Amino acid sequence: MVGNPTACVLVIGNEVLSGRTQDANIRFLATRLGELGIPVREVRVIPDVVETIVATVNEVRARFDHVFTTGGIGPTHDDITSECVAMAFGVPWEKHPEAWARMERHYKPGEFNAARQRMATMPRGASLIDNAVSIAPGFTIGNVHVMAGVPRIMQAMFDSLAPSLAGGPPIVSRAVHAQGVMEGRIAEGLAAIQAAHPALDLGSYPYYRAAGNGVAIVAKGNDPAEAEAAIAAVTVLMAGLGASPVQGEPPV
């Protein structure tokens, strides 16, 4: 995964920071971007505060190949992502003719009011991300992709955006798990397997289920054969402790 383009996800919204809302966007984006070969290397959840959004966008767009933001592009006073991205890029925040036209067509006469017009106001130079659910588009400027926070709308926007993203080799994943195995007993052997496969990320994840506790080992990387070789070695390690390893992740 060393040569893959990288992604940062920026979740913008007080509702996640206050605990009101369980985020559902991080896992979706992490999974889909991994499949595209654009692994997520960092996530930040930040509040609806102008200075924080501007500074964070500028920091992460310089450090990662792609930035994906979710949240803050609706019509209400707490939706300030779009103008903050314009500030971050130092460009005017202005009427986007195509977004404006789409929304004007969508609303009845008189209903495309000032609040809704804010959703058709974007940083100069933005290109639209289609919204098949509720019209108001997201947008891309530079390497920053600005999407809605509502999961259903965000997912539709990502589906529309994905074909245009230049990915790297897909990240593949192989796993094995075994009940009754404790991390502390396989740690030494695992470390040796990781050392033998430096191009892989070998993760160790204990699980606690009604059917029994155990540990899952997951190998991630660009090369399926190498991931399978590492998992085969882990399987031998687990079996050597008297366990009965099963290929794949444990059932949910």
Add this chain to the structure above:
Amino acid sequence: MVGNPTACVLVIGNEVLSGRTQDANIRFLATRLGELGIPVREVRVIPDVVETIVATVNEVRARFDHVFTTGGIGPTHDDITSECVAMAFGVPWEKHPEAWARMERHYKPGEFNAARQRMATMPRGASLIDNAVSIAPGFTIGNVHVMAGVPRIMQAMFDSLAPSLAGGPPIVSRAVHAQGVMEGRIAEGLAAIQAAHPALDLGSYPYYRAAGNGVAIVAKGNDPAEAEAAIAAVTVLMAGLGASPVQGEPPV
């Protein structure tokens, strides 16, 4: 909430960034810390990479009153949070006598092996956070609280830590919701209510349910009477549009 102490949550683990694992710790900590009057102002999810962990810990411990980390304190090769925190503080990473004694008592003779001994190795000066679930403690050093990633263990550690945290006035929350109301129609009125209550955070959250779509408005702040006044004004605003507002959050 202006004078409240602030918190940053640091989720450390490749498994959240890869989409393998749905994070369950952010919402728990955000909710509990809000109740303690220590609002979470930022969350970061970062990978198991030494330089990233060290740099991030040093950045956020300078910017926030408290930092809560989850993940990376188990016995395997990918558990590197503890030694990274020692590096961040510039102190030795060494045997913690009390943690060591607790774990030595817990394991059968010969089972407190090198991998498990790593879990009793901590930054010099760390004070323990009890682990009622699986013995191996977390720890606090300076304003950084280092906890497990497994939600059940993290929650037990937080319960043990919470009484020692000096909080501020609790963050209270009041809400109203109404079916059939669209954000674009109440946005202007909401902005005026927010402007009249600058000490509150007024959030607007559309919802999509089988029983009907609508919007929930949530007021958060330190003063229950002010939150109630703002929600009363929102209720009047919604009713003026012909809706039937209901106090509280919409049912899940």
